[in-house]
Amino acid sequence: MNKSLAFVATTISTKFHFPPSLCRSYSSPSSLPSSNKLFVGGLSWSVDENSLKDAFSSFGDVTEVRIVYDKDSGRSRGFGFVIFSNEDDAKSAKDAMDGKALLGRPLRINFALEKARGVPVVVPRLSDIGHLNRH
């Protein structure tokens, strides 16, 4: 009887092709949802926003380039962001530049995590805590 169950399972798995909507683990391999904003890591310490833009502007319109510098030391933290006006340009730039070297260091590119902009931040209120002491 186990054999017949195995037969059924095999039959099902070979006969059915599940629609992509049910196979979401394959929809974005090794990354995040597509966007026009790229996280660029692995930068050489000496790369500035200009040379980074030059490296990416051939793939489309670069809306913004931002390299993250340390607040106190002022030196590059070795990563930054490149924003394209077009989402497809960002994707092709990522595919083309990921792993490629810039100024001697291989780039690590990914779609950027969305830094919560426009999302209201709810903070606890002291006036509400006061109600806890009330009967």
Place this chain on the structure above:
DNA sequence: GTTGAGCGTT
């Protein structure tokens, strides 16, 4: 003169 995975100073 330094470091080497990661997700940002207005």
